Amino acid sequence: MTRVLVVDDEPQLVRSVVISLKARTYEVDSAPDGVTALRAAADHRPDVVLLDLGLPDMDGVDVIRQLRSRSQVPILVVSARHDSGEKVRALDAGADDYITKPFSMNELLARLGAVTRRTLGQPETAQGDTPVQTEGFTIDLLAKKARRGGENIRLTPTEWNLLEVLIRNRGRLVGQPQLLREVWGSSYRTQTNYLRVYMAHLRRKLEPDPSQPRHLITVPGMGYRFDA
Template sequence: MPRVLVVDDEPQLARLLMINLKARKYDVDCAQDGGTALEAVAACRPDVVLLDLGLPDMDGIEVIKQLRGWSKVPVLVVSARHGSEEKIQALDAGADDYITKPFSMDELMARLGAVIRRTPTHESAAADEAVVETEEFTVDLLAKKARRRGKSIRLTPTEWHLLEVLIRNRGRLVSQRRLLQEVWGSSYGTQTNYLRVYMAHLRRKLEADPSHPRHLITAPGMGYRFDV
């Protein structure tokens, strides 16, 4: 049974989330501030964290940054902050997904289920595996080899670098800014047209239907995700 840690200082919302999560067979723990949340992750080892950003003792972005120093636990941000900059900051800090308040409970549960499905049951070397196999293609990052339907596919060094960043973070949304800075350098944080062009190249080379990709997923205005 998946364990969820709800981090929110609004008692009514925390209680509502707890009731709905338990009704869907989740184990639930709650924390009302960032410090308690960090302690709870270490003690309870949840499968996912539902995190509000507006906490009384520290900003939720700081909670994510501290968590990422020692844990890969998935973080689904649940916040009233609607601005794209806040969303990007959360993703850059290491959040896996972001949903804004108010939200429908059905959407929240769907996002939560998706995060859990994309995450290995145990923190293992899965996130660091160099070989990815799908029905359509196989990628070996260490050997720098890609095959689609049994045939070798040539990728440019930039395409390899972009694909590697996405695969190393498989199942997690990677912000446009982070991708640009990791692949092209720190001075390229706003050239999103680079990403559109190179992602189109990767999809044409790897996806069965580039116009409806199954593996190289776009979150409009936010970033990209690699799903197996």
């Protein structure tokens, strides 16, 4: 059973979300502030975190950073902040998705289902895949392991999903719509800032010189390509 941690200081919203999730057989914990959320995440090890950014004791982006420093748990931001800069800031800190308030419960459930499918229930990759080796890093899709300079590199579930699509199409351009659809879902058509942020994450973690990538290539206005 999937365990969800709901982090929000609006009691009515939390109550509504908790009731809806439990009705769909999720296990649910809740926290009204950042400190309680971090403690609950350590104690209960949720499968997904639903996180508001406007918490009473600390900024939600700081909560994302602290969660990311110790866990790869998927983080779905649910916030009243509509500014695109806020979305990029949250994604850059390590969030996997972002929903703005007010939202419909159907949208929340769809986004939650998508992130759990991507991270908890994705099928095994085809047998016989061999690790991808470059002069700077090695990627083993089957083992979900990345190494650079002899050290293991931690990638989030969304980073893995994006990297896998690119590697399986290595040498070929993958258009932005296809990447958004395969990594985030069919309802994502215009959120190209997601791709920009996550490609920057991957380059910082893998490329010897992220400012001049040799393997994770941008084709301006079209999409991305992985060159081994």
